[in-house]
Amino acid sequence: MAAFLLGAALGAAVAAGVGAWLERRRRERLGRYLAFGAHELNAPLTALTMTLSNLVGGIFGDVPPALLPWLRSSREQVARLSALTGQLRDFVHLELDGNFNQVLEPQAGEELLQRAVAAVEAGFAQSAVPLAVDCPRELPAVRADPDRTARELASLLHHARKLRSSGPVSLSARAADGFVEYAVAFEGPALEPGEAERSLGLYYPGRKSHALRATGFGLGLSARLLEREGGGFALRVEGTRHTLVMRAPLAPAK
Amino acid sequence: MRKILIVEDEPAIAENLQALLAARGYEVSWVSDGSEAVAKARQLRPDLMLLDVMLPKLGGFDVCKLLKNDEATKKIKVIMITALGRMGDVETAFANGADDYIIKPFESDRLFKKLDKVLGPS
Numbered sequence: 102m103a104a105f106l107l108g109a110a111l112g113a114a115v116a117a118g119v120g121a122w123l124e125r126r127r128r129e130r131l132g133r134y135l136a137f138g139a140h141e142l143n144a145p146l147t148a149l150t151m152t153l154s155n156l157v158g159g160i161f162g163d164v165p166p167a168l169l170p171w172l173r174s175s176r177e178q179v180a181r182l183s184a185l186t187g188q189l190r191d192f193v194h195l196e197l198d199g200n201f202n203q204v205l206e207p208q209a210g211e212e213l214l215q216r217a218v219a220a221v222e223a224g225f226a227q228s229a230v231p232l233a234v235d236c237p238r239e240l241p242a243v244r245a246d247p248d249r250t251a252r253e254l255a256s257l258l259h260h261a262r263k264l265r266s267s268g269p270v271s272l273s274a275r276a277a278d279g280f281v282e283y284a285v286a287f288e289g290p291a292l293e294p295g296e297a298e299r300s301l302g303l304y305y306p307g308r309k310s311h312a313l314r315a316t317g318f319g320l321g322l323s324a325r326l327l328e329r330e331g332g333g334f335a336l337r338v339e340g341t342r343h344t345l346v347m348r349a350p351l352a353p354a355k
Numbered sequence: 356m357r358k359i360l361i362v363e364d365e366p367a368i369a370e371n372l373q374a375l376l377a378a379r380g381y382e383v384s385w386v387s388d389g390s391e392a393v394a395k396a397r398q399l400r401p402d403l404m405l406l407d408v409m410l411p412k413l414g415g416f417d418v419c420k421l422l423k424n425d426e427a428t429k430k431i432k433v434i435m436i437t438a439l440g441r442m443g444d445v446e447t448a449f450a451n452g453a454d455d456y457i458i459k460p461f462e463s464d465r466l467f468k469k470l471d472k473v474l475g476p477s
Contacts, residue, residue, distance in 0.1 A: 143438050147460040148367035154463050155371055160378045183460045204445050248458050 132197025139190040146186060149179045170223075177223040181259065184220070184252045188318040191249070191326060196303075203246045205330060207352035210240035210281045213247070214274055217254035217283075221262070230262050231269035240274055243281050243349035245330055250349060253323045254283055257345045260316040261287040266341065280332065280348040289343040297338040320345070357474060360401040361385040362392040362418065363436070364410055372405065375463055389413025393421055396428050403432040403474055406453075408444060416451045423452030432473045 153176035155161055157169065164172065194201035214236050225232045243250075261270040265287040274283050299305060301324050306315035324334035332348040359381045363369040369385045376383045386395050388411040396404060404422075408415040415435060422428040435448040435456045448456050454473050457466060 140438050143459045144365045144368065148365060148371065150460045150462065151368060151371035151375070155375055158375075158463065160374050202443065202445075248461075 128197050129199070132193050132199070135193045136190060136198055136200065139186055139193060142186045146179065146183045150176070150183065153179060173223045174227060177220065180220050180255075181224075184256060185317055187249070187252055188256070188322055192318060192322055195325065201329070203249065203329060205244050205246055207242045208245050208247045208250070210243050210274065210276070210349070211236055211238075213243065213245065213251050213254065213349070214240075214272070214283060216251040217258060218272065220251070220255040221258045224259070225262060225270070228262065230265060232258070233269045233271040235271065235273040237275065240281060241276050242352040243332075244352040245332070245349045249326060250330065250332075253326055254285075254347055256317055256323055257283075257285045257320075257347060260320065261285050261289075261343070261345065263316045264289045264314060264343070266290060276351070279351055281351065283347045283349070285345040285347075287343055288341050289338075291341050292338050297336050301334075301336060323347075356380065356382045357403070358382045358384070358399060358401040359470075360392070360395060360399060360404045362387075362389070362404060362406045362410065362415065364388060364407065372466075375466075379467070387411070389415065389418045392418050396422055396431060397425075400428070401431055403434065403470070405434050405436060405457075407436045408438075408448075416447055419448070419453050420451040434469055434473060 153172055156164055157172050157176060191201065214234070218232070218234060222232065258270065258272065266289055268288045270285065270287045272283065272285050274281060276282075300315070300319070301321045303319070303321040303325065305321050306317075306319040320334070320336060327334045327347055327349070331350045334348070335346045337344045337346070357380075359376055361369050361372050361376075361383060363372065363385065364387045366387070369387065373383045373385055384395065384399060384401070386392050390412040392404070392406065392410070393413065406415045406418060410418070413421075419433050419435065422431055422433070429452075432454045433452065435444075435453045436459060437444040437448065437456050438459050445456050455469055457469050
């Protein structure tokens, strides 16, 4: 009897181990497949980004002034598409195939902010949402993945524009305690207790119901990516006042 | 006039790069595969190559390594064009002698900064 029980237990353990191994392999294969597809999107996105930038910049000749706002708007939509593709790729690398990579380098704190603003300003103008930027002149350099970090700050601004109920969206930056803090604040919906914390869950946008409408792949992914860079992310909601705080570590002194 | 050789298999990207860099005063040439890139680099001796990683016939890393190990071409500056998040691309680029990298998709101001950094201001 004891031998039978031992055999059954061993059999169950082996079956569980094989099952887990097969599941891991399935996830890795799915991850590689999705990552490949997401990387394939890069070529057409790069071509579109460059074509629109060249048109706006007059590289192909003068553009009728009436067309320029449309081209700027299209360029911003393509930039948003690139950002979403980048987030999808990062999600796949983080959650499925484990191939996440980042390159951290010194980056002017102000430049990072300006790149994020440039990526969203046409959308703010088109939807007549004021964007108030307050950035000190002497903002120190941060250590960040320059493309990904500017992209995430732009995503926070996009989130604010989408969820704002009234008034301007404000973006401010300051250096404190070894970090540069970028804060995006706006008037948005009042939330049930605990909803703000729940909204930082990685799979929050996939929930059947979520009171805080998610944008893109959600704040939880942004938080994970910023933490990986040695920075961080916080969401504060006081009444209807929403503040998204992104922190990037200061670059080491030369 | 500084010479730049673009190595990119996607014509829509290459032609945009060509127009952008020509407007900035560079003399620009373009080839679409790795073997052609090596031959053209030896013949043209550009100041800089913008070299995609994923190329037909011979990959971008191999092209970079070949040129950097050749006395005649090792001084050509190389900026690799890669994709954000692809594991190890940047490390592999530097290990094969690349001078810098740029991540797709990119805006023109970012490209100009890289060019100025590697070549010195134009």
